[in-house]
Amino acid sequence: MADLIKVAAVQFDPKIGEIEENRRTIAEKIVYAAEEGAKLIVFPEMAVSGYVWESRKEISPYVESVPGETTNRLSALAAKYGCYVVVGVPEVDPTTNVYYNSAVLIGPQGVVGCYRKTHLFAADARWAREGKEEIPVFETEIGRIAMLICMDAMYFEPSRMAALKKADILAFPTNWVGKGINPPSKTWRLRAKENGFYWIASNRSGTERGAQFTGGTGVISPSGEVIDELVSGEGIVFSEIDLSLNQTEKLLKMRNPKAYQDILLNPYLWKEGETRLITDPVEFDLVSISAQHPIEHLQYIIRTIPFNTLNRLVVLPEITQEITNRPSKNERETLMKISAKYNIHIAASIRKGSNLSGFIIQPDGTLSENIEVHSDGSKNLDEPHFLTVILPFGRVGLLIGGDAQLPESYRALAKQGADIIIVSLGNDGETELWMQRIWAFENDAVLAAAAHSAEQSMLFLHSQVTNEESNSAFLHQTLTPEMTNKVRNRPFLRRLNHHLYDSIAIDPSHILLEKAGATQ
Known part of the structure; x- marks a missing residue:
């Protein structure tokens, strides 16, 4: 050839x-x-x-x-x-x-x-x-x-x-x-x-x-x-x-098939709410913050944002020890205090050496977190998973680091019921905004991406909202139930042919083990 x-x-x-x-x-x-x-x-x-x-x-x-x-x-x-x-x-x-x-x-x-x-x-x-x-x-x-x-x-x-x-x-x-x-x-x-x-x-x-x-x-x-x-x-x-x-x-x-079993499910065969708890559609404020030092600037930025509702979600870019020079535990504690003080939900990621973890903080002090799925540490786990959290205004899925570079990640979150996909980005630059827009569109999701550079941050909701202002420290959008109606109806996800996709979620190591067992 x-x-x-x-x-x-x-x-x-x-x-x-x-x-x-x-x-x-x-x-x-x-x-x-x-x-x-x-x-x-x-x-x-x-x-x-x-x-x-x-x-x-x-x-x-x-x-x-x-x-x-x-x-x-x-x-x-x-x-x-x-x-x-x-x-x-x-x-x-x-x-x-x-x-x-x-x-x-x-x-x-x-x-x-x-x-x-x-x-x-x-x-x-x-x-x-x-x-x-x-x-x-x-x-x-x-x-x-x-x-x-x-x-x-x-x-x-x-x-x-x-x-x-x-x-x-x-x-x-x-x-x-x-x-x-x-x-x-x-x-x-x-x-x-x-x-x-x-x-x-x-x-x-x-x-x-x-x-x-x-x-x-x-x-x-x-x-x-x-x-x-x-x-x-x-x-x-x-x-x-x-x-x-x-x-x-x-x-x-780069893939981690152990984490892809949700892709094979068909949760939208029936209207949501029949068997799974969903929140009533309400207005909420979605904010993406762009800063090299996101925590240091967070309280000042929050005070300048014209929030229109009490349902608030703020997405931060990746926080690194090289930038903060402080242990990650202190960063979480600081963000939890800010979350409670301003009644906001905060999503972010923290890198400590080669380890990257993401988390969502709620004003009542609830913290949900997971590690990067497409990392050596997660690949060694029996059941690595993506993080989706139920908040008062919708289901929120979080992507961090290399997870934001693969379509499997977005689809898995959508199958977990994520209405809103939030992306906390670092400096790798591998994922471009036009790619994220398509991934959000084909997963019927609102998307908010926060990066250190404003040029790589975005809010996106189909053709209704494409908010990219390169000179802004933050992007802000109030989303109404009318605007998110298409997301809740899942028109693209309803047309998937799930029965064809087995190879997407096959873990090659399982196949090798089965073959080895058959020869013994």
């Missing part, structure tokens, strides 16, 4: 129902891209048929099996040019007559594999069934290739499962919709960066039955940077990728 591979992502607007014309266009673009040296050519979702179908009955004349007419034609071209092709098709299983929105990987020897979309968008659910299998990864001469389709990228789990199976390349046929034409989505960039592999996205830029596709076809590096892109119109993005730059193995070593 060569490290350097030329790839092509095709931005192409198929005509709905014009199967033969779409096939001819796909074939022409394969020939052109292959003659330019592309060894992997990716086409959009449902490129053969068009996308927005009203019903199973309407699409039924256009579904096909795999292998089938489309794959037979394209296999001949793949064989002739020695290349691989990924194309979206409406698939029918000839055994069950069930329809799927599928992507097919075709190589010089024919069909390499097929992936059935597991996370359906609104248009899919009118005619297609969700795929039931875990994310496959296919071994080829140009690397290990996984495929996902469109809505799959809105959840971190599918791409993470591909990474756990050591994918080198994620081929991504999509019909990404939006309000206009845009560059490659930051969601795609995040999925590439989370997993350290290349992301080859092929989208459309036109309209179909009222749906506006955003364009932004592109090749994204393992660091989440866009290498090449085509924002609007039809065309082909070419790029040379270097598989030796993959960061997958390094990133996966």
Whole structure:
């Protein structure tokens, strides 16, 4: 397998129902891209048929099996040019007559594999069934290739499962919709960066039955940077990728699967409150403080904040002994006194050497704390856990240090019921604000991040609040029940396919122990 591979992502607007014309266009673009040296050519979702179908009955004349007419034609071209092709098709299983929105990987020897979309968008659910299998990864001469389709990228789990199976390349046929034409989505960039592999996205830029596709076809590096892109119109993005730059193995070593069992749960199958105590929705004040010396400045800042309610949560950045030159016990005691004096809840983290712990203090003196989950100390525990605390205005989950760098952390807190995710950050700079916004959005959570630098601090609530003022020592927002209604309804979390995610929470050490026991 060569490290350097030329790839092509095709931005192409198929005509709905014009199967033969779409096939001819796909074939022409394969020939052109292959003659330019592309060894992997990716086409959009449902490129053969068009996308927005009203019903199973309407699409039924256009579904096909795999292998089938489309794959037979394209296999001949793949064989002739020695290349691989990924194309979206409406698939029918000839055994069950069930329809799927599928992507097919075709190589010089024919069909390499097929992936059935597991996370359906609104248009899919009118005619297609969700795929039931875990994310496959296919071994080829140009690397290990996984495929996902469109809505799959809105959840971190599918791409993470591909990474756990050591994918080198994620081929991504999509019909990404939006309000206009845009560059490659930051969601795609995040999925590439989370997993350290290349992301080859092929989208459309036109309209179909009222749906506006955003364009932004592109090749994204393992660091989440866009290498090449085509924002609007039809065309082909070419790029040379270097598989030796993959960061997958390094990133996966950061994980602590022992702490991820909550990810497999489905607590939002029923409306919250049926079996779990929840607080009544009330207004509350949320504050993120940015300071190199957060405790020294805390009382002064609190006196300047225009609090509107008696429900107050203040988030501090990481406190280090190098900054305070005082033992951590004294820091907690000081914060507990401030909490009681000003009737505020305080969340923070304290680093002592290589040890990092986080805590939430309540005005009545209650202190809840835990250690960094993604640390050597926590990895040695039998059951490391994330911290979620019930406060009078909601459930609050806390992330500290390296925990804020992995999507598993945010999802675990959301499954524990966290309405508000607070992040106490240090100086590592590994997590950027745009990444945290996406993690908060896809976990239906309010997010407050506090860092030593104001530029890295944030308050975020979907499209309603994005509060980032780089010249401010603090960020403050009063959140009303109306503003947090979407959080409580959990629209994204309700659509997860929990039955597919077992590999996310598998502890490799348990597998080794089971294998060892079986051989004895």
